[in-house]
Each structure stands twice: as C-alpha cells, then as structure tokens.
Amino acid sequence: MATEERKKRRTLLLRPSSKTQTVSVWGTNGVNLRHTQSVTGWSNRKSFSPAGISRLLEKSTVQTPKQAARVFDDDDNEVTPLPLYQTDPRAVQGRASMFFVDEISAETASDSSTAMESFTAGFSRSVFGSSRISSQSAIESCNEEIEDTFSKQDMPVYFPDLQGRRETVTRQLTEEILKEVIDIYIAETDSISLLDIFSMLVSVDADDAEVILTRNNQCADVCRNIMDSDKCMDRSVQTLNEAVKNKHVQSDSCVMLDTASNVTSWDMFDTRCCPEQNYKVHIPEPEQTNYPEPLMDSNRGTEKNMSVSSTASTASVPSSLKEIVMFGSSFNAAPDLKLLMQSVKFQRCLMVMERSILGNTFQSKLATYRWLPVLEDPDIAVQPVTVDRIDDTQSCRSPTLERLWAFSCEFSRGRSVSSMTWNKKNSDLLAVGYGESDSTTQRPGLVCCWSLKNPTWPDHVLVCDSAVMSLDFSVSSPWQLAVGLQNGSIIIYNIQMDNRSQVFTSSACLNRHLGPVWQLRWTQQGLSLTGEEMAEALFSVSADGRISKWAVINNGLDCTDVMKLKRNHNMKKNNKGQMTENVLSAMVSGLCVDFHPLDSSLYLVGTEEGLIHKCSCSNSQQFLETFRKHFGPVSHIAWSPFSPDMFLSCSSDWTIQLWKQDYHKPVLSFTSIQKAVCDIKWSPKWATVFGAVNEGQLEIWNLNASILDPVAVQPAPFGVKMTSLLFAKKTDCVMVGDSHGQVTVYQLENLSVGDRCQVKVLEELVLSATSK
Amino acid sequence: MLTHSRIQGQKGVQGIIIVNSEGIPIKTTLDNSSTVQYAGLIHQLVMKARSTVRDIDPQNDLTFMRVRSKKNEIMIAPDKDYFLIVIQNPSD
Numbered sequence: 001m002a003t004e005e006r007k008k009r010r011t012l013l014l015r016p017s018s019k020t021q022t023v024s025v026w027g028t029n030g031v032n033l034r035h036t037q038s039v040t041g042w043s044n045r046k047s048f049s050p051a052g053i054s055r056l057l058e059k060s061t062v063q064t065p066k067q068a069a070r071v072f073d074d075d076d077n078e079v080t081p082l083p084l085y086q087t088d089p090r091a092v093q094g095r096a097s098m099f100f101v102d103e104i105s106a107e108t109a110s111d112s113s114t115a116m117e118s119f120t121a122g123f124s125r126s127v128f129g130s131s132r133i134s135s136q137s138a139i140e141s142c143n144e145e146i147e148d149t150f151s152k153q154d155m156p157v158y159f160p161d162l163q164g165r166r167e168t169v170t171r172q173l174t175e176e177i178l179k180e181v182i183d184i185y186i187a188e189t190d191s192i193s194l195l196d197i198f199s200m201l202v203s204v205d206a207d208d209a210e211v212i213l214t215r216n217n218q219c220a221d222v223c224r225n226i227m228d229s230d231k232c233m234d235r236s237v238q239t240l241n242e243a244v245k246n247k248h249v250q251s252d253s254c255v256m257l258d259t260a261s262n263v264t265s266w267d268m269f270d271t272r273c274c275p276e277q278n279y280k281v282h283i284p285e286p287e288q289t290n291y292p293e294p295l296m297d298s299n300r301g302t303e304k305n306m307s308v309s310s311t312a313s314t315a316s317v318p319s320s321l322k323e324i325v326m327f328g329s330s331f332n333a334a335p336d337l338k339l340l341m342q343s344v345k346f347q348r349c350l351m352v353m354e355r356s357i358l359g360n361t362f363q364s365k366l367a368t369y370r371w372l373p374v375l376e377d378p379d380i381a382v383q384p385v386t387v388d389r390i391d392d393t394q395s396c397r398s399p400t401l402e403r404l405w406a407f408s409c410e411f412s413r414g415r416s417v418s419s420m421t422w423n424k425k426n427s428d429l430l431a432v433g434y435g436e437s438d439s440t441t442q443r444p445g446l447v448c449c450w451s452l453k454n455p456t457w458p459d460h461v462l463v464c465d466s467a468v469m470s471l472d473f474s475v476s477s478p479w480q481l482a483v484g485l486q487n488g489s490i491i492i493y494n495i496q497m498d499n500r501s502q503v504f505t506s507s508a509c510l511n512r513h514l515g516p517v518w519q520l521r522w523t524q525q526g527l528s529l530t531g532e533e534m535a536e537a538l539f540s541v542s543a544d545g546r547i548s549k550w551a552v553i554n555n556g557l558d559c560t561d562v563m564k565l566k567r568n569h570n571m572k573k574n575n576k577g578q579m580t581e582n583v584l585s586a587m588v589s590g591l592c593v594d595f596h597p598l599d600s601s602l603y604l605v606g607t608e609e610g611l612i613h614k615c616s617c618s619n620s621q622q623f624l625e626t627f628r629k630h631f632g633p634v635s636h637i638a639w640s641p642f643s644p645d646m647f648l649s650c651s652s653d654w655t656i657q658l659w660k661q662d663y664h665k666p667v668l669s670f671t672s673i674q675k676a677v678c679d680i681k682w683s684p685k686w687a688t689v690f691g692a693v694n695e696g697q698l699e700i701w702n703l704n705a706s707i708l709d710p711v712a713v714q715p716a717p718f719g720v721k722m723t724s725l726l727f728a729k730k731t732d733c734v735m736v737g738d739s740h741g742q743v744t745v746y747q748l749e750n751l752s753v754g755d756r757c758q759v760k761v762l763e764e765l766v767l768s769a770t771s772k
Numbered sequence: 773m774l775t776h777s778r779i780q781g782q783k784g785v786q787g788i789i790i791v792n793s794e795g796i797p798i799k800t801t802l803d804n805s806s807t808v809q810y811a812g813l814i815h816q817l818v819m820k821a822r823s824t825v826r827d828i829d830p831q832n833d834l835t836f837m838r839v840r841s842k843k844n845e846i847m848i849a850p851d852k853d854y855f856l857i858v859i860q861n862p863s864d
Contacts, residue, residue, distance in 0.1 A: 265826075265827050265830055268832070269826075269830030347852065351777060352849060353856055354775055354782070357779060357782050357784075357785060357860050358782065361784065361862060363862070456782070457775075
C-alpha cells in the first residue's frame with residue numbers, strides 16, 4: 001500500500017481536525033509524507049519500513065485536543081501539514097536529557113527540524129534526537145544501513161517506557177529543576193556512508209577497456225548535455241531560516257592576575273632536577289618560596305610586596321623594602337636567626353668569611369710566605385723610601401730572618417709549646433701541642449690545629465687531660481693525630497671537621513707508659529719488597545725506658561715493646577772492676593727517636609744519659625750500635641733527609657753533634673752559646689742547612705758557609721724561651737714555638753747556599769773532617 | 773668566642789649583615805638605614821651574579837663574591853637561605 005501511495009499523487013483533503021501526527025515520507029517520486037511527533041503523543045512505531053509507516057498512520061491514536069484544520073488525502077490518510085515551528089514545553093527539560101546529533105538529521109536539515117524534542121536520559125544511544133524522528137522516518141530513500149541501525153535500536157522496547165515517562169515528565173517547571181546542573185554530553189555518531197562507489201582503474205590494454213571507454217564517453221556526453229535535456233531539471237530549494245532565539249548566561253567573574261616571569265636556563269634546570277623540593281618549600285611556608293611568584297599576591301598575610309623570585313626579576317621594588325624591613329624583622333626574624341646561626345652551613349660560611357677577611361689583613365705576610373706577589377694597596381700613598389731600600393739591598397747580603405706573624409690565641413697564651421708537626425696531607429695545617437714539661441703545674445694540656453689561613457684562631461682545639469708532650473700526624477690517614485701526654489697515655493684524635501672525637505686512647509691499656517711520652521712517630525712498617533704493603537705503626541718512646549709499637553685492637557690501643565732501654569753500665573768508668581749497680585732504675589728514659597728515612601726498621605734513640613743507640617725493629621734485645629758523646633740528655637735526633645748516613649743530635653750540654661753512621665765519634669760538633677739546645681731540624685730544601693733552637697735564640701747554620709757559627713741568629717724576645725722548631729716544607733720559613741704559647745713564623749732571606757750540590761758539599765766536609 | 777663575634781673584632785671590619793632569603797636583614801651591626809640600603813642593593817646584585825653564573829652552566833652556583841672598592845671591600849657569601857655580608861676596610 002505504501003508503494004501505491006508513493007507512486008501516485010494524492011489529492012489532499014483539508015479537514016478540520018485536531019492536530020495529529022502526520023507521516024511524511026520522501027521518495028524519489030516526490031511524494032512527501034511527513035511524520036512528525038507532536039508533543040503530547042507518540043505513535044506506536046513498530047518499524048520504519050515504508051509499510052510500517054502506513055500502518056502507523058492508521059494507528060495514530062493520541063489526538064491533541066486542539067481544533068485545527070486537518071488535511072486528508074484520498075485514502076483518508078491524514079496529511080495535515082504541521083506548523084514548521086512547534087513550541088516544545090519539554091524543551092526546558094531537555095537539560096536532563098541526552099542530545100545526540102546524528103548525521104541523518106544533518107542530511108535532512110531542510111526538513112522541519114524545528115520541532116525539537118528531547119528524550120529523557122534513559123536512552124544510551126539513540127540515533128534520533130529531538131524531532132529528527134521526522135527525518136528518520138524519511139529515510140526510505142536511504143540505503144539499508146540506516147534501517148539496520150534503527151532496527152538495532154530496540155526501539156519498540158522503549159516506547160512504552162517513553163510514553164509513560166513522557167506523561168510524568170510534563171510536570172511543573174520548578175525552581176529546582178531550573179537550577180539543576182545538568183550534564184549534557186554531545187558526541188559524534190559513527191560515520192554513515194550513504195554511497196561509496198570506488199573508482200576503478202583499468203589498464204588501457206585490458207580486455208574490456210573498450211567497453212569502459214565507450215561507457216565513459218557516453219557518460220561524459222550525458223553530462224555535457226545535461227543542461228539541455230529534459231531529464232534534468234533545475235530546482236531550487238529554500239533553506240528554512242529558523243527563528244533566532246537569544247539566550248543570556250551569567251557566570252562568576254574570573255579573577256585576572258598578571259604574572260610575569262623571567263625564564264632562564266638554570267631555572268629550567270632547577271625545575272627539572274628538583275621539582276619536589278620546590279613543592280615542599282612552597283606548601284608549608286609560602287613566604288619562603290624561591291621560584292617566581294606573581295608580584296601582587298593578595299593571599300599573603302604580611303605585607304610583602306617584594307617578589308620572592310629567585311629569578312633576576314627587576315621588578316623588586318627597593319623603596320618598598322624599607323617599609324618591610326621593620327615588619328619583617330619583628331615578625332619572623334627571631335626564629336629565623338636562631339635556626340640560622342646554629343646551622344652547620346652557616347658556620348662554614350662564617351669560617352670562609354673570616355678567612356677572607358684575614359686574608360685581607362694578612363695579605364702581605366701570607367703572600368710572602370707563599371712566594372706570591374704582595375699586592376700593593378693602590379690607595380695608600382707611595383712612601384718615598386726607595387732611596388734607602390736600594391742601599392739596603394746592596395749591602396745586606398747576609399741571611400736574615402724576618403718575622404712574619406705569630407699564631408696565638410687566648411687559649412694558648414701562657415702555655416709553653418712542647419711540640420709541633422705539620423699535617424702530612426694538608427701542608428697548611430699545623431698541629432701544636434702545649435704543655436709544660438716540668439710537672440709543677442698540672443694544667444690540662446692543649447692541642448691546637450692551626451691553619452695558615454687563619455692566624456688568629458685555631459681550626460680545632462682539643463683539650464687533654466695532662467700536658468701534651470708530643471704530636472704526630474699519621475701519613476696513611478691524615479686526619480689522625482696521635483698525642484702523647486705527660487701521664488703516659490697516648491690518644492689518637494680524629495680531626496675531621498664533622499667528626500671531632502677521640503678515636504682511641506691507651507689509658508686503658510695495661511702496658512701503657514708510665515712516664516711522659518716524649519716522642520711519637522708514625523712510620524710505614526711492613527714488607528717493602530713490592531713497596532705496597534706499608535702498614536703504618538705508631539712508635540712511642542717514653543720516660544719509662546720503653547719503645548713501644550702501638551696498634552689498634554678492640555677499639556683501644558695496645559702495644560708491644562720494641563725495645564727496652566736498659567741502663568748502660570758504663571764499662572769505661574768502672575773498668576777497675578767495680579760495677580756500680582744503679583739502684584734507681586734499670587731503665588733509662590728515652591727522649592727522642594728518629595727512623596731512618598730509607599730503612600724504616602732502623603732507628604736511633606736518644607736517652608737521658610746522653611747516649612744514642614742505633615736499633616733495629618727486628619732485634620728487640622740489643623742495640624746495634626751506641627754513640628757516645630753527649631754529657632747531657634739528648635733532646636733531639638734527626639737523620640739528614642739528603643744524606644742517609646748522617647744525623648744530627650742536640651743535647652742539653654750546649655752542643656750539637658753531626659754523626660756519620662759507622663763512626664763512633666761525631667764528625668763535627670757545633671756550639672754557639674751556652675744554653676741547652678732544645679730542638680734541631682734539618683732544612684728540607686738544602687742539605688747543608690739546619691736550624692737549632694736553644695733557650696735563648698734561634699740559629700740557622702749553613703755548613704757550606706761556616707761550621708763554627710750560625711749564619712743567622714734570631715734572639716728570643718725578652719723573657720721568652722724558645723722551645724721548638726719546625727721548618728716549613730715548601731717555603732723558606734721556620735716556625736718557632738716558645739714558652740709563651742706563641743708560634744712565630746720567620747722567613748729566611750738571602751740564604752745563599754751556592755751553586756754546587758749540597759749533598760756533595762756535605763759529604764766533602766765530612767770526609768775532610770773524618771780524615772783528620 | 774663565636775666566629776661571629778670574632779669576625780666583628782677583626783681588623784678593619786666595619787659591619788656584618790645577615791640577610792634572609794627574602795632580602796630582609798635579620799642581624800646587623802650597622803645602623804638601620806645603611807643596613808637597609810646594603811641589604812636591598814646587594815640582594816639584587818647577588819641575584820644577578822648568581823643568574824649569570826648559572827646561565828653559563830646550570831650545575832654551577834655562586835659561592836662567594838668580593839667587591840673591592842676604593843674605600844672598602846664588601847664580601848658576600850650567598851646561600852639558598854641567607855646572605856652574609858661583611859664590609860671591611862683592610863687598610864684601617
């Protein structure tokens with residue numbers, strides 16, 4: 001029946017009736033049957049096949065109460081044209097529904113798409129939105145695909161629901177409904193292709209090429225003639241202009257903020273590397289952020305108009321700073337400051353600053369020490385002293401000692417310097433031990449580690465139980481400092497910056513020394529076949545006559561006696577046969593020890609008796625050799641660093657002796673003034689130069705120049721006794737410690753040692769001396 | 773003696789200022805107006821210097837800065853949380 005309808009033109013009868021649905025179907029023959037839904041009713045559409053539509057027409061049941069003209073065609077089908085625009089009270093409820101725009105309706109846009117109807121949200125995917133239903137029904141001309149899609153929709157199922165829902169939905173439009181926030185989802189449907197004819201390429205040589213060619217030509221002809229033929233007719237269609245609806249929407253105003261920022265390469269690097277850190281900083285303390293922030297941040301509690309950015313933002317306003325200072329300092333300054341002052345980083349920073357300041361103050365002195373050019377202060381007026389200076393340089397060729405500076409601080413004032421040693425690794429670090437050797441005052445001893453960069457305050461200060469007698473830095477672990485005390489204990493300190501603690505002490509050891517530890521030495525001991533296994537051992541010599549080798553066992557020190565210094569029964573004196581037993585003690589206190597620079601198992605010991613014993617580590621019972629010359633206690637022995645057979649010894653008998661290893665008699669002896677010589681050291685640079693300190697003065701001897709007198713003499717300041725001496729390794733300076741706790745640095749000048757090799761000079765001297 | 777007080781007692785030191793990360797001086801030995809001036813100006817200078825150093829190599833950072841002028845020397849030790857500024861006249 002539908003086909004019949006399609007094929008003939010029907011006359012339309014106008015009958016007044018209520019507004020009902022009409023069905024319109026488009027077909028190629030131009031019959032339009034329109035099917036639209038009215039608001040109130042919904043026909044039961046069973047299917048969208050053409051046949052179905054006709055059935056629908058008959059079944060249109062719901063009638064609107066409105067009285068209007070109705071048109072019927074010949075078959076009594078109602079074909080009343082519906083108004084193009086239908087008000088849709090359900091449109092307001094459209095917010096709750098899901099609109100689905102589909103392609104089909106786009107196709108039939110010329111259709112009366114104005115009747116917008118909306119569905120409740122019950123449909124998951126409804127191909128029909130609004131009143132596109134009308135257009136959907138008009139898709140008989142479309143291919144089967146669409147019908148398939150429609151049939152897939154299960155539409156019959158929904159209908160009863162729809163109907164019911166429709167009725168319930170037409171409720172009063174309340175405020176709440178209007179204010180509801182509705183989610184509207186707009187989605188694209190799948191593309192539906194209506195016509196897809198592939199173009200085919202046929203080779204010219206193919207079999208049916210001619211046929212195709214003729215067909216193509218025919219087609220081209222038709223197209224050309226299309227304008228003239230009756231088959232084609234121009235037709236125009238007017239698109240409907242829908243009524244324009246104005247809609248106003250109000251929303252909360254957006255707060256606008258101006259933000260400016262400089263982007264630098266390091267800023268990006270920071271963000272990439274530590275983004276977590278930035279966040280952590282930001283959240284708890286919004287005042288302390290370090291990355292760019294808007295200038296005007298109204299959320300801040302305190303008035304801080306200055307930007308906190310770490311970028312070089314030129315927007316920071318200096319003028320506002322003045323107002324802020326007063327605020328800031330009163331609010332957050334106190335806790336800031338305390339935290340800051342206690343932090344380790346700040347302390348280090350202060351230390352660096354102090355050194356820089358002192359660098360300025362002591363610039364000339366330190367520069368002289370290090371052989372750097374002394375910076376002339378450009379602002380001080382140049383004094384006219386040039387004339388005198390020229391004279392000075394011409395005449396003054398003899399070596400002099402120039403005083404550079406003195407290490408002293410309030411701790412060390414008044415104490416006597418007992419020993420000094422350089423750090424083996426850091427040549428700027430000097431450890432000085434303070435302690436009186438006479439046991440009248442039992443003050444706790446002190447060790448100060450001075451750095452050359454700061455002559456006014458020591459880097460480390462260690463307080464010991466009793467007076468410090470000797471010090472030595474370890475070679476293999478340069479932070480370990482061994483300290484020998486007057487009460488016989490040996491303590492090894494760790495002087496690293498972070499961990500200044502006592503490492504080991506020998507006070508718990510059973511074998512500890514009972515008398516003052518006069519000297520300590522770290523020496524590389526061990527198999528030196530390959531030169532690799534060099535274990536380091538600490539040797540100590542003490543007043544109880546023992547030379548012990550210490551090792552760290554069970555967190556404490558333990559020692560093994562390497563040598564016991566037995567009192568030497570001087571056979572010469574008692575060659576009459578009377579052996580005088582020494583009732584005081586069988587042991588002689590050793591005062592100094594020095595290890596051979598090349599053979600570390602060989603060492604020399606100086607005793608209180610004035611004897612020097614040569615011993616070996618392998619033989620702990622006997623001395624290898626004994627050197628006798630001194631009458632008084634030997635205070636110091638030093639092997640020559642250049643000539644391995646020679647050594648110097650000094651003693652309280654006012655003399656300094658130069659010995660050669662195999663000779664029982666000293667090769668040379670030196671005396672200058674009648675004072676006990678406390679310390680003697682070879683110069684690390686020149687083989688013929690050595691320095692000696694006696695109580696009254698510092699002497700520098702140059703054997704090349706004179707063997708009778710020292711070449712340079714520096715008298716001690718009045719009332720001060722010089723007690724120890726140390727040569728600086730790479731420069732021409734000597735350090736002298738005195739009884740007032742000062743360590744003075746002198747520079748040797750004009751020490752001309754000649755052009756010849758020093759060692760040869762020394763050896764020649766010795767030869768000439770021994771041959772006498 | 774605290775390092776801080778020792779620095780103050782060094783020869784030629786005119787003043788010490790500690791400035792926190794926001795440019796607000798939290799401790800100073802100079803008078804108020806000078807402190808404020810130094811803090812503000814030096815803060816900018818250090819930011820610029822630091823930015824320069826880091827632009828060349830982002831892994832690098834500024835550790836110390838000395839500005840020697842005719843009359844004195846300003847030494848600045850910058851850090852993430854603070855600046856330490858010391859003004860010294862070495863020829864005093």
